[in-house]
Amino acid sequence: MTEKKSTKSLEVPKTMKAWVLDGPEELRLTEKPVPQPGPAEVLVRIDAVSICGTDVEIITKGLPAWIRGGLPFNKNFTPGHEYMGTIVKLGEGVDEYKIGDRVAVEIHAGCGRCERCRQGMYTSCLNYGLNYEGHNKGHRANGFTTDGGFAQYAVNHINTLAHVPDKMSDEEATLIVTAGTAMYGLDVLGGLVAGESLVVTGPGPIGLMAVAVGKALGADPVILTGTRDSRLNLGLKLGADHVININKENPVEVVKRITGGRGANYVMECSGAPNALNEAMDMTQRGGRICLAAFPSEPALVDLAKIVRNNIYLYGIRGEGKSATHRAAALMTQKKFDAKLMHTHTFPLEELPTAFKYFRGRIEDAIKVVVKVS
Amino acid sequence: MTEKKSTKSLEVPKTMKAWVLDGPEELRLTEKPVPQPGPAEVLVRIDAVSICGTDVEIITKGLPAWIRGGLPFNKNFTPGHEYMGTIVKLGEGVDEYKIGDRVAVEIHAGCGRCERCRQGMYTSCLNYGLNYEGHNKGHRANGFTTDGGFAQYAVNHINTLAHVPDKMSDEEATLIVTAGTAMYGLDVLGGLVAGESLVVTGPGPIGLMAVAVGKALGADPVILTGTRDSRLNLGLKLGADHVININKENPVEVVKRITGGRGANYVMECSGAPNALNEAMDMTQRGGRICLAAFPSEPALVDLAKIVRNNIYLYGIRGEGKSATHRAAALMTQKKFDAKLMHTHTFPLEELPTAFKYFRGRIEDAIKVVVKVS
C-alpha cells in the first residue's frame, strides 16, 4: 500500500468533478457544487471507489425500477456506492468522527422512524428512496437514491461510516462494504458457523468475500462453486476448502459426497443462476438454511415442496444490514483474510468509462476495478 | 362433549382392532397384537383420531417417497396421526405421566442424537425414519414411520404427548396437533405478532387454526384468503378480521388496501396453490416474513428476485416442532379459541372408509372428520 494521507488536502473547494448519468449508458464528467453535510452527516472526500455489478445495472438501465416508481430520469445523478475516503467537514452535532478520519461507507442509512428501522433492519427501510423534497423521511442509499461516489466529494450520514485503519490501503478499504454484505449473509444464517459446512455458489465479489468471511469465522468445510477456474483458484486463496467447477462436475453430488451424504448446513447463493435455488435446496441438509444474496433476472421454476419437506429457512438479503460492515471491517483490520487479492485494476477518476469497460468485459480477468479519486 | 372416561377400561387386552394398509387404497381392518411400550414410551388407548390430508396421501400413494426410499410396501402398517387417548401402560422409567392420563399426541419424536435434535429441532431429525432393526436411531413419526392411530392402541414416546384437560372433549383434543402446527408456523415467524398484520392463505384445517392462534396472540388484522365462502365464514368465527374470496377479488390488492399500501407483516401459506408464493411475496412488506406450511405438488415459476429485493425471510415447516403443540394445547385449554367449530363429522372406527369418503369428497362440507375408537 501507499500511505498518501498526509499529502492530500483537507480543504474543501466550492466545486468538484463528478460523473453524472444523463440516460442509459450516458455517463458524463462534469463540475458540480460540493454538497454540504446536514445534522448527523459528514462530507467525505472520496479517495477511492470500486465498481460493483449493481453500478452496471444502474448505468445501463437507469436507477432500479423499484426506486424510480415512475420518476423521471434524474439528469444530475452521480452513481457509485463502494467508496471510501477522508472526512473533511462535520455536520451539526457530529462528534463520532473527526476531520481527517479515513472511512469506508455502507450504502444504507434508514429513515429511523419506520417499523423496520425501529427494529434495526435499516436496509429494509419502509421509506426507501423517500429523501426528496416534500417526502423527506431521511432515508439515504448512497449511489442509489442519493448522490454516490464517482465524484470527488459526497455527503454521508454517520450511520453509513466505518473507520479505516491507517495501515489499510484505499483500494482494500473499498472492499469493506462487499465483505459487509457477505458478513450480513452469514449473520442472518445464524452467525455460529464454526465447524459447520458452508457452500457458496457463485465466485463473484460477494461470493468470494463470503468464502473469506466464512472461513475467518471457522466454517469448515467451505465449498465454492463456479464456472471459471481462475475465480475458483482465487476462492482457494481466500479460504475455500473445496472448489467445484460446475461445468465439469455436478455440484450437488460433490457437496453431498464432501458432507457425508447429508448436504451442507448453509448455502449462500451468490450466482443468480436460474436453477441456483433448486440446486441450493438439493445441497442443503434437512433443517439447513439458505441465504439468497443474488437473484435470477427471470422467474425460475422452483420445487417449493422441498422447502417445506426439509424445513429449510431461506433468507433474502439486500445490502449489508445490522452493522455487518463494522464486523467485516474489524476482520479485515485484523487481517483475518486478504481482500486485496480481489483487487485487479486501478484507474483514475477521469477514466471511469475505461474502468467500466474492464469490469464489464472482465478484461484481463478483472474482478474488483478501483477508481482512485484524490 | 361427552365425558366417558370413567366407564372405559384401562385394562389392556392381548390383541386389538387395527386398520392396515395393504397397498394403495387398500385399507383393511384386522386384529393385531397390542404393542408394548419400551423405555421412555407409553401405551395409549386411542379414544379418537381425526383425518388429515396427509393420511389421504399415504392411503392413495403409500408412504411418502421421502420416507420409503425404495423400501417395500409395509403390508402391516397402520396409518393415522391426529389422535388422542388415555394412557394405559407406562414403559420403563416413565413418571412424567400416569395411567389414566388423557393425552393428545404430536407426530415426531426425534432421535435425540443428530445435529438437529441436539438443537431442539426434532421435526427436522436427520435420522428421520430410522427406526428399523439394524438402523434403529430411535426416531418415530406416528402414522408415518411407526404405527399410528387408526387402531385401538398405539405406543408413543413421551416426547409426543401433551396433557388433555378433563373438560376438553375427545373430538376437540384431536385438533391439538393441528393447532400445534399453526402455532409452530407463528413461532418461526418470530412469535411476537400482537398488533401485526397476518395473512393466512388457504382455509384448510391448518390455515383455519393459524387464523385462530394468530388472533389469540393478538395479531391484527388477521386476513384469510380462500375460494369457498363456507370456509371463509368459519374463518371469521375463528377470529379473522377480513376474508377474501380469491375468486371474487384480487387478494394482493385487497391485502395492500387493508394494510395501508405496505403489505402484511406476515403471511402463512397454507394453500399449496402453484402461484401462492408469488402472491405471498406481493402481499408482504419489505422485511416481512412468510411461512410455507403447504406446498404445490408441481414446481412453480417463482420470481425469486423479490425475495432478495425485499429482504424477505421464508420459512418452510413440516409438522409441529419446538413443543408448539404444548403451547397450542395451553391456548385451547384456556379457551382462547373454539377449535370445535372445525369438527363436522364423527364415525366409529369400523367405518373408517366412510369417514375417508366424507373427508375426501368434502361431503356435507366436511372439515375435520373424527373417528371415535373406544
Place this chain on the structure above:
Amino acid sequence: MTEKKSTKSLEVPKTMKAWVLDGPEELRLTEKPVPQPGPAEVLVRIDAVSICGTDVEIITKGLPAWIRGGLPFNKNFTPGHEYMGTIVKLGEGVDEYKIGDRVAVEIHAGCGRCERCRQGMYTSCLNYGLNYEGHNKGHRANGFTTDGGFAQYAVNHINTLAHVPDKMSDEEATLIVTAGTAMYGLDVLGGLVAGESLVVTGPGPIGLMAVAVGKALGADPVILTGTRDSRLNLGLKLGADHVININKENPVEVVKRITGGRGANYVMECSGAPNALNEAMDMTQRGGRICLAAFPSEPALVDLAKIVRNNIYLYGIRGEGKSATHRAAALMTQKKFDAKLMHTHTFPLEELPTAFKYFRGRIEDAIKVVVKVS
C-alpha cells in the same frame, strides 16, 4: 368512557398551562409558550396523564442521577410521562399521523445513530439525555430529559406514538405505556409464554400489567406475589391463576408446589424488594429466565452461584423497548384484558398536587391516579 373528542378544540394557543419543577417537592403551575414540533415530531394536546412511581422519584429527588450528571436543576422542567392526547400540529415531513389522531406515547425516542439504536434497542440509547444545545444527538425521554405531560401540550417524536382507538377512553389509554413495559419484559423473556409458568413478584402497576399481558398471551399458570390482599385480588381479576401473600405464605415454597417441584419457567420481578432476586432464583427452574423490571434502592446480598449453576438468564429492562407499546396497545384494543381495573382516581390538571398525594399515600387504595388535562 366519555367520548369528548369532537367537542375539544384542535386549535393551538400561544401559551399553555404547565407544571414545572423548581426543586425537590417544588411543583409549580405556570404559563409556558406552547412548544413547536420539528421534523419527525408532532404537537400533542394532552388529554390525560397518569402518575407513575418514577414521577415521584423525580419530584422528590430531581431528575435521576444518571441523567443529571452534575447538571444544574432545570428550573423550567415539566415532568410526566404516562400521557395520551390528540395530535394538533404536524412537524415537517410527518404523514404517519394526521391532525385529530388520538395517541398514547411511550417515553423513549432514541438518537437513531448510536450502536444500540442501530440495533433497534432505542431504550438503551447510548446518547441518553443528549438533547441539549451543543450536544444534540436527538435522544428524547418524555418527562425525563425533555418536557413531559403535566401540561396542556407536549412535543413528541413520532417514534413515541401509538394510535388509540376511538372506543378506548382517555384514562385507559394512559395505561398503554405501562402495559408496554410489561410486554417488553415478556418479549425479552422470549415471548413464547403460552402454557409456560410465569411468576410476577410485586403487584404494582407494571406487575399487574405483567399478569394481564402474560395471561393474554396464554401463560399458565400465572402466579402473583405481594403483600396487600386488595392488590392481589385485583391481580386475580386481571388474570392471575394464583396469588401469594408473602406475609402469610413462603412464596418459594408455594411456587414450587404449584409447579410440581421444578419452579417456574419465568419470573418477572416488579417489587424492587432487597431479597427479590434471591427468591426469584429459588422460584425459577434450571434454564429458566428472570426479568428485572424494578430494583432495590440499596445493593442486595445475592447468591450469584445460583445463576451459574442453574443456567439462569437475567434481563434488566428499563422502559418499553422494541415497539412493545404497540403490541400492548393492540392487546388492549382487542380487549384481551381490562386495564381500566387499575384506574382508581381522576383529578383535573390544576389539582396535580392532590393527585400526587393520593398516589403517594395510596389513599383509598389508589393505584393509577389519572390527571385529566383538556
Place this chain on the structure above:
Amino acid sequence: MTEKKSTKSLEVPKTMKAWVLDGPEELRLTEKPVPQPGPAEVLVRIDAVSICGTDVEIITKGLPAWIRGGLPFNKNFTPGHEYMGTIVKLGEGVDEYKIGDRVAVEIHAGCGRCERCRQGMYTSCLNYGLNYEGHNKGHRANGFTTDGGFAQYAVNHINTLAHVPDKMSDEEATLIVTAGTAMYGLDVLGGLVAGESLVVTGPGPIGLMAVAVGKALGADPVILTGTRDSRLNLGLKLGADHVININKENPVEVVKRITGGRGANYVMECSGAPNALNEAMDMTQRGGRICLAAFPSEPALVDLAKIVRNNIYLYGIRGEGKSATHRAAALMTQKKFDAKLMHTHTFPLEELPTAFKYFRGRIEDAIKVVVKVS
C-alpha cells in the same frame, strides 16, 4: 506432539485401572471391570485427561451438593471430565463413529425428554443426575454423575463426543472442552463479536480460552484482567489486546479508557471474585451483556439497580452447551489459536495425586496439568 495412535491396542481387557473417591481427599487407585456401552454409547479408551478446578471441588468436598441431594457418598465413583481418547467399542446402533476414532468429550448428555432437552438446552437438563436404577432418565454428566476419566476406559453417550483430528496431540485435545465452555459463553452473548469489545475477567483456563476464542472470532479489543502477570502474559499470547493487573490498576477505569468512555460490549466473568459482577456492570456499556462462567463461593453484595438502569442482560452458564464444543474443536483444528500454550505439566495415571498437587499449588506456575493414561 507424539503420534502414538498406531502402537496402542484397541483390544478391550476385562478390567482396568481406575481412581475412585472413597471420601473427601481419599482418592485410591484400584482395579474395576471395564464398563460396557449401551445403545447410543461407545467405550472410550482414555488417552489423556486434564485436571479442572471442579475436579478439586469434587475431591475435596465430594460430589456437588446440588447433585447429591443427600445421597450417600458413592464409594466407587471415578471423577475426571476433561478427557479424550480412542473409541474401542460401539454400543448398539452406533454408526456415527467407528472403532479407532479419536474423540474429545464434553460433559453433559441430556435426558432428551425434559423441557430443556427438547429445546436443545441439554446442559440445563431437568433430569440432571437421574441416571440411577429406578430413576433412569438417561442423563449423564461425565465425572459428575457417571464415572469419569481418571481411569483407563469410560463409557460415553455419542452426544458427548467430538472428533479429534490426526494432527492434534492428546494433550491439546483435552483442552477442547475448556474451549467449548468459553465458546458457549460467547454463543449466549450473541456470537457476533467481530469488532466488538470483550472483557474477560479472570485468567483461569476458561478465561484464557475465552480470550482465544473471542479473538479468533474477531472481537476487538479483547481485554483480560487478573492478578498474576504470568497468566496475563499468556493471555497476550492467546490474543488479548490489553491486559490489566487489577493489583496495579483499576480495571473499570482502564476498560472505560480503552473503550472511549462507554464501557465494553461484553464481559465474560471467569474469576468468581466476590465483587466481580459489580465491576463487570461498571465496565459494561448500556445495553451490554455479561456472561457469568464462574461464581463466588459466598453471596455477594450486588447493586442490582445497575442491571435494570443499564438494560444489562446477564447469562449464567454451566458447562459447554448447544454443541459449542464442536465449534471450539473446529477452531482448534483450524489452528485459529494455540491452546497448547496452556498445557504446562504431564504425569502418568499412576501419579494422579502428584498431578493434583501441582494443579492445586500452582507449582511451577501450573495451568493445565494433563494425565496421560494409555
